[in-house]
Amino acid sequence: MMKAKYLVLTFALAAFCTIPGWAQHTGGGSHHGGKPPICTDIPAVLTVTTQTPGGDGGISGDTDTGNTTTTYTDGDNGVYAKFQICNGTLDFVLNLRNTSNPTRYLNLDFSNHIGTEPYTTDVPADIHQQGLNINEILNFTIYNGTDTATTCAGMQLDPWNSTMIGANAWFKPSSIYYGTGSNSVLNCNGGPGPDAANSPNQTSAVKVIFDYDTCTWTVTPLPANNAGDALIGVAEVIGKGHKASWVSEGQYRMPFKFTITEKYYSLYHDEVDELGCRFRLPLPE
Numbered sequence: 001m002m003k004a005k006y007l008v009l010t011f012a013l014a015a016f017c018t019i020p021g022w023a024q025h026t027g028g029g030s031h032h033g034g035k036p037p038i039c040t041d042i043p044a045v046l047t048v049t050t051q052t053p054g055g056d057g058g059i060s061g062d063t064d065t066g067n068t069t070t071t072y073t074d075g076d077n078g079v080y081a082k083f084q085i086c087n088g089t090l091d092f093v094l095n096l097r098n099t100s101n102p103t104r105y106l107n108l109d110f111s112n113h114i115g116t117e118p119y120t121t122d123v124p125a126d127i128h129q130q131g132l133n134i135n136e137i138l139n140f141t142i143y144n145g146t147d148t149a150t151t152c153a154g155m156q157l158d159p160w161n162s163t164m165i166g167a168n169a170w171f172k173p174s175s176i177y178y179g180t181g182s183n184s185v186l187n188c189n190g191g192p193g194p195d196a197a198n199s200p201n202q203t204s205a206v207k208v209i210f211d212y213d214t215c216t217w218t219v220t221p222l223p224a225n226n227a228g229d230a231l232i233g234v235a236e237v238i239g240k241g242h243k244a245s246w247v248s249e250g251q252y253r254m255p256f257k258f259t260i261t262e263k264y265y266s267l268y269h270d271e272v273d274e275l276g277c278r279f280r281l282p283l284p285e
Helices: 009-016 192-198 263-268
Strands: 044-049 058-061 071-073 082-083 093-096 106-109 127-131 129-134 148-151 155-156 166-171 205-210 217-219 231-238 245-253 256-262
Touching: 044 058, 044 093, 044 263, 127 155, 166 192, 192 231, 192 245, 256 263
Parallel strands: none
Antiparallel strands: 044 071, 044 082, 044 256, 058 106, 082 093, 093 129, 106 127, 129 155, 148 205, 155 166, 166 231, 205 217, 217 256, 231 245
16 A cells, blocks of 8 residues: 655745745735746755775775765855756756865776777776766656666766867666666667767666655666676767767776765754655655
8 A cells, every 4th residue: 555755846946946035025915026036956965985995996985995985065165966956957966166175076986997899998097076967866757656766877077188078977878768668767868978888888777766764865876787787888079070979988887876865854854844854755654
């Protein structure tokens, strides 16, 4: 027997969209004819679990090797970690480019190359990455009435040599953008870049589990092959203008574990609303 437990996204929007001067308003009427409501994206806390060191691949945080987790809190020393509601994407976005003293980053270990290509890849063994996008994590329609969803994730990589135009790294197998029905994932779009990242091997999709009681999303890669590898694919842009094209830079073993918590629940969960979390999925009792 399923019992619906909802706190609809519109409530989340209302909680973070405020009308200027509302508390001080003394005249009649409403905001009609005045300034529109101001929308604020939802602050979050990202915790990255350190992966096995020693050249086996994986995403870890920027703290010392001895730490088992690294935390990135929105607003802390320039950290941007938010659920994107104002632009309608409902993605989770991490941007660390405005951090300083210290500069924050995710450490991507590309040392474990899977498969062979007809060329030599030159992706550095370690990349200090300052951005991350997880697709539609706050769009509860992709959960299909459960606490678990499949989606995609990606990162725009800075050039590592003077001939590069740019590169992206994706957890986005072609099955979720060329699939139909339940096999396709909203806004996990394909194209020449993702196609190149999925050559010669398919990359991992991303699994998201939402914890109803703690307002927490746990994000891990799904196995991409029979060996159980978590694979990320890298595609590079070469050439300029109409001659620009995407080429594969290979697939790499890249396990990770992200835990994302709505910031104010994380900090003040004993004091916020008695429901505990602003977001709700229809879950079983």
